[in-house]
Amino acid sequence: MQSIHNKVSNETNFYGGNDPIELIKEYGSPLYVYNENILRERCRELKNLLTYPNFSVNYSVKANGNLTLLEIAREEGLNADAMSPGEIFVELKAGFKPEQILYISNNVSKEEMQFAIDNNIFVSVDSLSQLETYGQLNKGGKVCVRFNPGIGAGHHEKVVTGGKKTKFGVDPSFIPQVKEIVLKYNLKLVGINQHIGSLFMEGDKYVKGVESLLTIAENFDDLEFIDMGGGFGIPYEKLNGQKRLDLKDLGKKLDKVLFDWTAKYGKQLTFKIEPGRYIAAECGSLLGTVNAIKHNYGMKYVGTDLGFNVLARPVMYDSHHDIEVFREFNVSSTRSEIVNIVGNICESGDIIAKERELPEIFEGDIISVLDAGAYGYCMASNYNNRLRPAEILITSDNKVKLIRRKDTLEDLIRNF
Ligand code: LLP
Numbered sequence: 001m002q003s004i005h006n007k008v009s010n011e012t013n014f015y016g017g018n019d020p021i022e023l024i025k026e027y028g029s030p031l032y033v034y035n036e037n038i039l040r041e042r043c044r045e046l047k048n049l050l051t052y053p054n055f056s057v058n059y060s061v062k063a064n065g066n067l068t069l070l071e072i073a074r075e076e077g078l079n080a081d082a083m084s085p086g087e088i089f090v091e092l093k094a095g096f097k098p099e100q101i102l103y104i105s106n107n108v109s110k111e112e113m114q115f116a117i118d119n120n121i122f123v124s125v126d127s128l129s130q131l132e133t134y135g136q137l138n139k140g141g142k143v144c145v146r147f148n149p150g151i152g153a154g155h156h157e158k159v160v161t162g163g164k165k166t167k168f169g170v171d172p173s174f175i176p177q178v179k180e181i182v183l184k185y186n187l188k189l190v191g192i193n194q195h196i197g198s199l200f201m202e203g204d205k206y207v208k209g210v211e212s213l214l215t216i217a218e219n220f221d222d223l224e225f226i227d228m229g230g231g232f233g234i235p236y237e238k239l240n241g242q243k244r245l246d247l248k249d250l251g252k253k254l255d256k257v258l259f260d261w262t263a264k265y266g267k268q269l270t271f272k273i274e275p276g277r278y279i280a281a282e283c284g285s286l287l288g289t290v291n292a293i294k295h296n297y298g299m300k301y302v303g304t305d306l307g308f309n310v311l312a313r314p315v316m317y318d319s320h321h322d323i324e325v326f327r328e329f330n331v332s333s334t335r336s337e338i339v340n341i342v343g344n345i346c347e348s349g350d351i352i353a354k355e356r357e358l359p360e361i362f363e364g365d366i367i368s369v370l371d372a373g374a375y376g377y378c379m380a381s382n383y384n385n386r387l388r389p390a391e392i393l394i395t396s397d398n399k400v401k402l403i404r405r406k407d408t409l410e411d412l413i414r415n416f
Contacts, residue, residue, distance in 0.1 A: 135185025284373020
């Protein structure tokens with residue numbers, strides 16, 4: 001293999017000495033590759049975020065629900081969040097105990113809520129009407145309510161989940177009504193949670209959101225836990241020198257707020273966070289193959305098999321992912337050029353990297369899309385009846401393990 005443009009994976013020993021080109025030959029293209037060491041490191045970093053004694057990291061499985069990765073997160077001592085009965089099912093399969101799972105529900109049917117109750121999964125409800133439903137289904141039970149503190153954060157308006165213009169959480173001005181419903185069904189409100197949005201790189205907004213949530217918490221006497229939400233960002237522009245989120249600084253600020261508040265509340269609670277992206281994004285890269293090169297009206301198009309059916313983020317949120325290039329045979333070129341890297345889906349928006357400056361790329365090159373471990377495979381689809389790729393893990397001892405097979409053509413008709 002010729003080393004072309006792969007600084008980040010070299011520095012992290014991402015492939016553990018395995019050749020990405022050989023991996024593609026064996027498992028097919030495109031291919032999601034995960035690195036176990038990086039996953040474990042990210043879990044540990046967040047477990048050590050606070051010195052506050054009762055602190056739990058609930059991995060937000062929506063970011064990547066691969067069973068093997070979930071098992072690793074569980075081994076690292078993380079708990080889990082679920083957004084659907086499907087996520088609850090997968091988490092139980094990965095060995096999480098019901099009491100380690102928090103179901104953060106949003107506009108769910110009675111049947112879904114009942115599924116959680118039947119499996120002894122703790123439920124957070126997100127509106128007065130869902131609190132009523134919960135009360136009817138589980139009189140006398142324990143419940144958690146998601147509040148919207150009026151503050152939002154996130155990398156794109158579609159992923160800002162707190163603040164005055166989103167569907168999530170209960171507006172705190174309805175706290176009296178929350179109390180009435182709790183009383184009516186003899187419920188015990190033992191937890192409150194929030195999630196203000198996805199991807200912050202400066203911790204101050206998060207801390208502000210937590211302070212607002214703590215003010216809300218003062219209205220309730222029986223709390224056992226407060227879940228402060230996820231959203232911890234990762235640097236997607238590493239090649240431009242983007243800095244990491246300063247977890248040390250954030251941890252220090254949060255610790256202070258939590259210790260001070262506990263002294264006021266008079267009782268130590270459990271504090272939880274719900275990170276998804278921070279845990280899973282950087283342990284995953286997406287490999288694909290350059291099938292064609294063309295020039296259209298002055299722009300070079302690098303045509304790959306990395307359509308938005310495989311990674312939706314660039315098309316859905318204009319997200320940036322750094323790109324690496326691997327080459328099997330030596331080609332001498334020192335040129336760099338501005339190109340569009342595009343996929344194979346029949347929509348003109350199918351662009352994975354727009355007007356990106358990269359070394360000259362040739363047919364047959366392998367492209368690696370970095371930081372694709374979160375919201376990558378889980379948002380992949382069979383659009384255009386394309387097959388979703390395989391997922392492999394580079395284990396801590398640098399072995400390669402298939403952790404989900406590639407779809408087959410038969411999979412496309414299995415529900416008919
Ligand atoms: N908790 C709740 C209630 C959430 O809705 C989310 C994400 C999380 C936790 C985890 O957020 P994280 O730590 O991963 O930022 N598909 C988008 C991200 C959507 C996030 C949805 N909710 C993307 O690719 O950027």
